[in-house]
Amino acid sequence: MKTRLQRLLPLAGAALLYGVILLLMATKVLPRSYQQMLPTICTYIIMAVSLNLVVGFLGDLSLGHAAFYAVGAYVGGMILRYLTAIPFGVRVIVAIAAAAAVAFVIGGAFLYFVRKLHGDYLAIVTLAFGEFVRSIVKIIPGTGGSAGLTDIPTIAAGAFPIKYIKAFSWSYVIMVISIFLIVNLIRSRHGRAIMAVRDNSIAAASVGINVSRCRIVTFAIAALFAGIAGVLYAANTAAVNPADFDYNVSIEVLVMVVLGGMGNIGGSIIATIILVALPKVLLDAAQYRLLIYAIALIAMMMLNANPRFTAFKRRVSEKTSKFVKSLGRGRD
Amino acid sequence: MAMLEVKDLHVFYGVIEAIKGISFSVEAGEVIALIGANGAGKTTTLHTITGLIQAKQGEILFEGQNLCKTPPHKIVSMGMAHVPEGRRIFAELSVFANLKLGAYTRHDKHEIDQTLEMVYDRFPRLKERRGQIAGTLSGGEQQMLAMGRALMSRPKIILMDEPSMGLSPLYVSQIFSIIEEIRRSGTTVLLVEQNAKKALEIADRAYVLETGNIALEGDAHMLMENDSVKRAYLGE
Known part of the structure; x- marks a missing residue:
């Protein structure tokens, strides 16, 4: 049985990592383009981990996770943009709470209506639902229609590197809380x-x-966590457009989940970091981003269907867990 | 009053009538066998009792309450456990997690641990393998896990669907002696089996199902002597 202290250990690790990244940012050791990328990584990690809950743990295939991302981005973006009477910090919290609630209700209501569907049928319906939400958003007053919602007050305010530190801090804290809640649920x-x-x-x-x-x-x-990720997106980019939430986004997040391993939270996090950061690191590869995703997806599916590869994977994971355990013993 | 009473049950798959008005009863403390060939309607009957399939007509009374409109997830907390056919275990979860899920509807944490010890005592193999992923167990062990999981809800009656299916003779004997132990501990058993010989050996009474009708019923040992049962199910 794990003690409460052991459960909180990952949070301490997350705090330590935060400190290290903050130091790298403040001292400008981490270049500007990378600092800019950090909130995006946090946002996508929330997306991937929450989608993993459906695809990996519940076993239902969703091709429409971007729908709830859009719901969160618009609900959050509109609150940030229009409720200017509320002080900014509080407004972000209100936006997150409202977006989470709306996404939760829409996600639940959607599955309630299609609860008889499974497998391929459900996947197709989720795909359609993603496009449905994107179209509905355009006709709702206050969303800016096809042109999108602009001038959203951003959490990335101030000069370099302060603005990125602010944006990262918000995103990181919300990401850690989200992961913590999802892992505890599981x-x-x-x-x-x-x-x-x-x-x-x-x-x-x-x-x-x-x-x-x-x-x-x-x-x-x-859906709730995808909604929260949506608020982060809106608050980071200061503008949201229906085109930002097409089915490619759902597929990208699905690739992260598949690459990291369905039912594996740590895997989703690592795969997301790699898939978001890689095109930036290999600067010339940026234009081939979607190609990389496609190849990764094909390779993972082929490898995972291969018994020799899965046996290899099991051997590696057994060795790693033994190694980690031996490290733990060494410390005692 | 019988613990479980099925009255004039009719079940349809589309337009096909799978169960054509059967009636039977199970008294507390009994082992009742429901035997019959493939397609006779044995599994359908069990699925109708546990709410996985809706009956078109008829009554299912469990301790006087009508179960016909009760959804499957509510049946367990009423004291009825179902061991589904084909070792339906949770293949990617550990043996321990499978057993814990058996007590999903219970909230008495301390007593759940006691039940778990009881199940481990009855199935020492499950205790040895509690950390193992259930899908990697052998067929016989998976069947034991499915039975252990059902016992975790502390049922008054346990419905078993073909527990001997696809198992080696050694495991079949073991499974049947466990069923006898379960009965001795005071749990009523409704056993659906194709292995008529084994089922009749341990049952008090039995019903023979043939294409949706009850063809024969009576004392299990009497049925073993019945010529048509011998010919059709015992291969003598």
Whole structure:
């Protein structure tokens, strides 16, 4: 049994990492273009980890995660833009809370209506829902229509490097809280129920799990976090446009989940960092970003279908976990 | 009053009538066997009792309450556990997590741990392998896990669907002796089996299902002596 202290250990690690990155930013060791990228990475990590909840843990394929990202970006963006009476810091919190709530309700309501669908059928419907949300947004007053919502007050205010430090701090803290909540959900009794539905829905019903409700709530929770990621996007870029949320975004996030391993939170985080940062690092490769994604997806699927590769992967993960355990023993 | 009573049950798959008005009852403390060939309607009957399929007509009374409109996830907390056919375990979760999920509807944390110890005592193999991913267990071990998981809800009655399917003779004997132990500990058992010989050996009473109808019923040992049962199900 893990003690409370051990559960909090990753948070201490996250705080340490934050300190290190902050130092690199303040001393300008980290170049400007990389500093600019950090909030994007945080945003995408929230997207990938929350999508993993649906794809990896619940076992339902969603091709429309960008829909809830859009909902969050517009709800949050409009609150930031129009409710100027509220002080900015508080407004960001209000925007996040409101976007999370709206995305949760829309996500839950969506799955409630299509709860009879599974597999390919559900995947197609989620794909359509993503485009549906993008079109609806255009006709809602106050969203700026096809031109998009502009002049959103941004969390990246001030001079370099202060503006990026601010943007990163907001994004990082919200990302850590999101991951912490999702990981705790997965480790709880409810998390076990979610994985039970994935492994076998008849057996899940036979032990007393309400399978429909479990799917609806899990999908709504994933939508909630995508909504939060949407607010971060709006607050970082200062402008949102319906074109920012097309199905390519959903596919990109899905690639991150698949590359990192379905049902593997740490994998999603690492894959996201690599896929967002890689095109920047290999400057010339930026134009081939989508090509890299496509190749990564094809390679992962082919490799994971290959028994020799999965056996190799298992050997490596066993060795790593033994190694990590031996490190732990060394410390005691 | 019987613990479980099924009255004039009709179940349809589309326009095909799979169960054509069967009635049977299970008294507390009994082991009742439901035997029959493939397609006779055994699994359909169990799925209708546990709410996975809706009956078109008829009544299912469990301790006097009608179960016909009760969704499957509510059945367990009423004291009825279902061991589904084909070892439906949670393949990617550990043995321990599978067992914990069996107690999903219970909230008495301390007593759940006691039940877990009880299950480990009955299935020492599961205790040895508690950290192992359930999908990597052998077929017999998976069947034991499915039974252990059902026991975790502390059921009054346990419905077992073909527990011997696809198992080696050694495991089949083991599974049946466990069913006898479960009965001795006071849990009622409704057993659906194709292995008529084994099922009739441990059952008190039995019903023979044939294409959606009950063809024969009665004392299990009497049925073993019945000529048509011998010919059709015991291969004698």
